[in-house]
Amino acid sequence: MTQTRVTKRQNLFINGEWKEAEEYTPLYSPYNGEILAEIPKASIQEADEAIDAAVAAQTAMKKLAAHERSEILSNLVQLLEENAEKAAEIIAKEAAKPLTTARGEVARTIQTYKFAAQEANHIYGETLPLDAAPGGEKRLAYTKHEPLGVIGAITPFNFPMNLVAHKVGPAIATGNTIVLKPASQTPLSSYFLAELLEKAGLPAGALNVITGSGRVVGDRIVTDDRVSMITFTGSPEVGKEIRSKAGLKRTTLELGSNAAVIVDEDVDLDRIIGRCVQGAFGFQGQVCISLQRVYVHEKLYDAFVEKFVAKTKELVTGDPLDEKTDVSALISEGDVDRVLAWVKEAEENGAEVKTGGKRDGNVVLPTVLTNVPADAKVSCQEVFGPTVMINSVKSVDDAIAEVNNSRYGLQAGIYTNNIHKAMNASDELEVGGVMINDIPTFRVDHMPYGGVKESGTGREGIKYAVEEMTELKLVVVNHNI
Numbered sequence: 396m397t398q399t400r401v402t403k404r405q406n407l408f409i410n411g412e413w414k415e416a417e418e419y420t421p422l423y424s425p426y427n428g429e430i431l432a433e434i435p436k437a438s439i440q441e442a443d444e445a446i447d448a449a450v451a452a453q454t455a456m457k458k459l460a461a462h463e464r465s466e467i468l469s470n471l472v473q474l475l476e477e478n479a480e481k482a483a484e485i486i487a488k489e490a491a492k493p494l495t496t497a498r499g500e501v502a503r504t505i506q507t508y509k510f511a512a513q514e515a516n517h518i519y520g521e522t523l524p525l526d527a528a529p530g531g532e533k534r535l536a537y538t539k540h541e542p543l544g545v546i547g548a549i550t551p552f553n554f555p556m557n558l559v560a561h562k563v564g565p566a567i568a569t570g571n572t573i574v575l576k577p578a579s580q581t582p583l584s585s586y587f588l589a590e591l592l593e594k595a596g597l598p599a600g601a602l603n604v605i606t607g608s609g610r611v612v613g614d615r616i617v618t619d620d621r622v623s624m625i626t627f628t629g630s631p632e633v634g635k636e637i638r639s640k641a642g643l644k645r646t647t648l649e650l651g652s653n654a655a656v657i658v659d660e661d662v663d664l665d666r667i668i669g670r671c672v673q674g675a676f677g678f679q680g681q682v683c684i685s686l687q688r689v690y691v692h693e694k695l696y697d698a699f700v701e702k703f704v705a706k707t708k709e710l711v712t713g714d715p716l717d718e719k720t721d722v723s724a725l726i727s728e729g730d731v732d733r734v735l736a737w738v739k740e741a742e743e744n745g746a747e748v749k750t751g752g753k754r755d756g757n758v759v760l761p762t763v764l765t766n767v768p769a770d771a772k773v774s775c776q777e778v779f780g781p782t783v784m785i786n787s788v789k790s791v792d793d794a795i796a797e798v799n800n801s802r803y804g805l806q807a808g809i810y811t812n813n814i815h816k817a818m819n820a821s822d823e824l825e826v827g828g829v830m831i832n833d834i835p836t837f838r839v840d841h842m843p844y845g846g847v848k849e850s851g852t853g854r855e856g857i858k859y860a861v862e863e864m865t866e867l868k869l870v871v872v873n874h875n876i
């Protein structure tokens with residue numbers, strides 16, 4: 396007997412209901428092209444319905460006390476812990492994220508919601524000494540944080556659960572409602588989140604998930620006047636477009652980078668090589684703070700390159716669902732072609748390919764380049780693929796200048812045993828975060844995180860996102876009368 400495979404059809408999540416869409420599109424595995432599900436391609440009208448629901452749900456969200464919002468988030472944490480393996484499999488399949496890395500993302504997602512559950516109970520204002528100004532005598536002044544209203548959250552494919560958590564977690568903690576538009580390649584994890592939040596007790600309409608083209612559905616969310624804030628994580632190109640269309644809405648933009656690390660002359664290489672290789676190739680380099688550029692002091696350069704290349708060659712490439720896989724497919728075939736073309740361009744301009752530079756299906760083999768000119772795309776643009784360039788520098792000061800010679804400024808790292816050089820680097824590096832004796836790829840989920848230059852505006856990390864997602868209100872009590 397022949398068996399027909401039934402593809403799962405996912406519906407939209409609007410106003411607490413799973414709603415059939417007018418149109419669906421197949422979702423393919425980036426690794427092997429298998430159809431994973433049928434995904435709704437929301438229309439403008441369906442996007443409007445999601446926004447209507449979020450507007451209406453503001454009343455219910457405003458009624459929730461801080462401890463009730465915290466409890467919903469704690470319930471979500473518990474449900475995620477119970478369903479961690481399922482969540483990891485969803486990410487591994489839709490994003491081709493190696494299963495072990497996907498498990499790591501789920502563990503971090505749980506952390507993020509734990510921080511959000513705590514933060515819901517700690518949203519403080521302050522009292523102000525108004526009598527510091529003549530005329531301010533006998534007036535009590537205090538501030539409080541009020542929810543903005545409807546938050547439009549637009550998210551990328553590379554951390555489909557944790558980057559959504561960085562928006563949904565603080566939005567719930569602060570009593571806002573949300574319209575979430577996840578990346579078209581990774582919608583299943585967001586719908587799974589909606590399922591769990593429904594069980595966790597979130598009021599209907601407080602979270603709405605819609606999928607479809609960013610240019611259509613995303614644009615509708617960005618331009619609707621009823622949405623008070625856009626929190627966007629994605630590419631600088633889309634970020635700039637959103638900023639230009641968002642009008643007076645508050646916008647947080649978490650964008651790309653070509654993150655770099657500096658290696659000083661006094662460093663014990665054996666203690667850092669493994670970490671650097673991990674930072675360069677984790678999730679195929681599709682990480683906004685992936686280690687893309689390495690500037691090594693000339694005294695250690697040859698040894699660094701030799702050890703780095705040897706360690707890179709140990710990486711296992713292949714199926715994301717195989718426990719042994721370190722590096723799997725890029726998110727699309729177009730990205731495979733783009734990354735290899737950029738490697739070729741660097742080679743034509745004098746760079747040397749030490750390993751990789753080839754594909755195996757949709758997997759780009761981990762690629763190490765040396766002597767890369769600063770204007771080669773693999774240096775000055777965001778590669779978002781498994782390539783890293785290693786250049787020699789004469790001094791830490793020269794390295795700082797190279798790092799700063801960039802449109803981007805998300806995070807940077809410096810390995811050194813010299814406290815003066817470390818402190819100087821922390822002053823001089825033009826980035827949102829400086830990691831001393833670590834790679835730029837370091838992140839835990841409560842630290843302030845965000846960039847300067849074309850890496851974006853605003854900060855995430857729950858406490859900081861809470862500030863972005865609330866309006867400060869001042870109350871002055873006059874007791875002169």
Ligand code: NAP
Pocket residue numbers: 549550551552553554558576577578579580607608609610611612613614617628629630631633634636637648649650651652682683684777779805845850851
């Ligand atoms: P992307 O192409 O910019 O897409 C991000 C999101 O924006 C997707 O949901 C996309 O929808 C949507 N979108 C596309 N065009 C839009 C428009 N005109 N209006 C509104 N929304 C629109 O980014 P990606 O390829 O998914 O992710 C990779 C990028 O994200 C990299 O640049 C990376 O550095 C950055 N990133 C930054 C951080 C950070 O925290 N700084 C973290 C992770 C990733 P569709 O999928 O339907 O096109």
